[in-house]
Amino acid sequence: MTMLPKSLDSKLKSLQSDNSSGEFILADAKDADMAFGLSSCGERRPQQSDEPAYRSLQEYEAIIRQIVDQGLVDIMLMSARTADRLARREGLFANSAMTPAVRMNDSTDIWLAGKDYSYANEPSLPFSTASIAHAKTGVVDSADNSHASVDLGLYSITLNHDVARDRASLLAYREFRHExxxxxxxxFLEVFPPNAPSDLKPADYAPFIADSIVRLLAGVAEAESPQFLKIPYLGPRLTAALCEFDQTIVVGIMGGASGTTHDAFHLLAEARKSGVRAALFGRKINGAEDQLAFIQHLRQVADGEIAAREAVRSYHAVLASNGIEPKVALEDDLQLTAASQGLGESGVSKDTASYSSATAVASSTAR
Structure with a gap:
């Protein structure tokens, strides 16, 4: 299948040669069905008493089509099932500059079925439901990779300062890289905060993540390297240090917990100041009153075209013009909460970029 040139490829090339080029990679995560159950696709709004509370997968896919048509994000991350339907069978991305991607592993800390998320209380163990072969071509054996519809995946690891379990996670990542x-x-590589650390204090999470990334990548050859990183925002000092350590590595952040609209835009703006050049927002986009308008303003903040507070005001103005009732009043949505801070350098905010709501790191599920 012949595809249009992708914005991701041109931006990566530009950033890897000059990190100050001004390019910014923006991704949407529509892979929540790899973690949650029936609530994966988000709540229907407005809610009708005679219908299910949550969107169906088909409604979820319809929103993905709208975002692809809009063309403002560079990557659409999906589950293998969704990508198989939209990217391979439907050919949704063939005439789009957007790159489809598949979540390639679902380690135990994102097994969030049920009410108490009991799996997420246990230290992360490596596991992958999806396979590279199926992600690329839809079948386990294909003699013709020229028909591949997806050539990009997200691999995530969660390190807990536990030598045996962390070794198992790193070995699984090595096997994936070679395959x-x-x-x-x-x-691209996602590094979650510790979900059940054995002996780390919250104030140690951010430096542990930064040092672990540097140590991990030191053993990775260029041919097997991740295209970019997706990590929690570590605060301005540590994030800047990581971005400056090797400027050929593009550092990206994850969107964080559900909070105010200002939380989302402020987090993005602060990360950009620290040298971050990519961001993946999932829950914040999917929970927005108007996903297309929210993405439009994310793009403007990411490209430095508008300040965070002004983006909030502009977003509410769009909601009003579209006749959409906001979840909270503008003045309340202009507030900053812990969700905007990521992993602080003197401690860990209550709402950080972790899947799990049952860990010492987070109290609400987030991306």
Whole structure:
């Protein structure tokens, strides 16, 4: 399948040669069905008493089509099932500059079925439901990779300062990298905060993540390297240090917990100041009153075209003009909460960029 040139490819090339080029990679995460159950696709709004509370997968896919048509994000991250339907069978991305991507592993800390998320209380164990072969071509054995519809995946690891479990996670990542290199399959690396650390204090999470990333990547050859990183915002000092350590590595942030609209835009603006050049927002986009308008303003903040507070005011103005009732009043939505801070350098905010609501790191599920 012949595809249009992708904005991701041109931006990566530009950033890897000059991190100050001004390019910014923006991604939407529509892979929540890899973690949650029936609530994966988000709540219907406005809610009608005679219908299910949550969107169906088909409604979820309809929103993905709208976002692809809008063309403002560079990557659409999906589950293998959704990507198989939209990217392979439907060919949704063939005439789009957007790059489809698949979540390639679902380690145990994102197993969030049920009410108490009991799996997420246990230290992360590596596991992958999806396979590279199926992500690329839809079948386990394909003699013709020229028909691949997806060539990019997200791989995530969660390190807990537990030598045996962390070794198992790193070994699984090594196996994935080697398989991906053989298959001509690219990936970006997500590093979650510890979900059940054995002996780390909250104030140690951010430096532990930064040091672990540097140590991990030191053993990775260029041919198997991640295209970019997706990590919690570590605060201005540590984030800047990580971005400056090797400027050929594009550092991206995850969107964080559900909070105010100002939380989302402020987090993005602050990360950009620290040298971050990519961001993946999932829950914040999917929970927005108007996803297209929210993405429009994310793009403007990411590109430095508008300040965070002004973006909030502009977003509410769009809601009003579209006849959409906001979840909270403008003045309340202009507030900043802990959700805007990511992993602080003197401690950990209550709402951080972790899937789990049952860990020492987070009290609400987030991306």
């Amino acid at each position: 991906a290199e053989r298959a001509g399959f690219r990936h």
